[in-house]
Amino acid sequence: MSGKKKEFNNKSYKQFFESLYPQLCVFGYKYLNDLDTSKDFVQEVFVKVWEDNIAFKNENHAIGFFYLAVKNKCINYLKSKQYKVTERYELTNLEAFETEDSYMPEAVVIETTAVIDKAISKLPEKAAQVIRLSIEDYTNNEIADELSISINTVKDHKKVAYRKLRDFLGFLNMS
Incomplete structure (x- = not known):
């Protein structure tokens, strides 16, 4: 060395x-x-x-x-x-x-x-799917239809995903 x-x-x-x-x-x-x-x-x-x-x-x-x-x-x-x-x-x-x-x-x-893609891949499967669709500009209603889940479930998956992504990507500290 x-x-x-x-x-x-x-x-x-x-x-x-x-x-x-x-x-x-x-x-x-x-x-x-x-x-x-x-x-x-x-x-x-x-x-x-x-x-x-x-x-x-x-x-x-x-x-x-x-x-x-x-x-x-x-x-x-x-x-x-x-x-x-x-x-x-x-x-x-x-x-x-x-x-x-x-x-x-x-x-x-x-x-x-x-x-970001690596961080998303660490999320639970449904949460990752919701976030990927959200990134593609799907609305909550469209995501619910696409994944055959309720709008409230979409919102719950987003909350979980955002919390975990903040933890995974905290080192970026964009503020």
């Missing part, structure tokens, strides 16, 4: 990969509009970090590093002659992608969505 930095072992790196890989693939897809290439780039970044045995200050630093590395890999590909010849990508679009402001909000949304 070098200094105070966190190094990954096989198990922790595998867990980190499994938790971050889907979000990074979606993130890369937003640049490339090609899921297969996005997956390849994300895997290449993970392999390079593992081979170089890069240590990070903490998990947030590691996550930021991976998003930036995937972004840079995508931009370099979009700048490449191979891509320009086959896709004729406009340079004006590429310049917009290169600004840091263009990727951070997307990365935050992707990460936050993943965290």
Whole structure:
């Protein structure tokens, strides 16, 4: 272990990969509009970090590093002659992608969505179903009809879900 930095072992790196890989693939897809290439780039970044045995200050630093590395890999590909010849990508679009402001909000949304989805999956099954439908803008009446339960049961499931989600997601502290 070098200094105070966190190094990954096989198990922790595998867990980190499994938790971050889907979000990074979606993130890369937003640049490339090609899921297969996005997956390849994300895997290449993970392999390079593992081979170089890069240590990070903490998990947030590691996550930021991976998003930036995937972004840079995508931009370099979009700048490449191979891509320009086959896709004729406009340079004006590429310049917009290169600004840091263009990727951070997307990365935050992707990460936050993943965290919230993970928290919802920890809820009791019916409460999770009610919350997922609520997120999709279903009204209490529509949720009751969809799940064949009463409106009062929908409200009860929401109360339970919101209380548990506040506990699960308290670390976000949005205030």
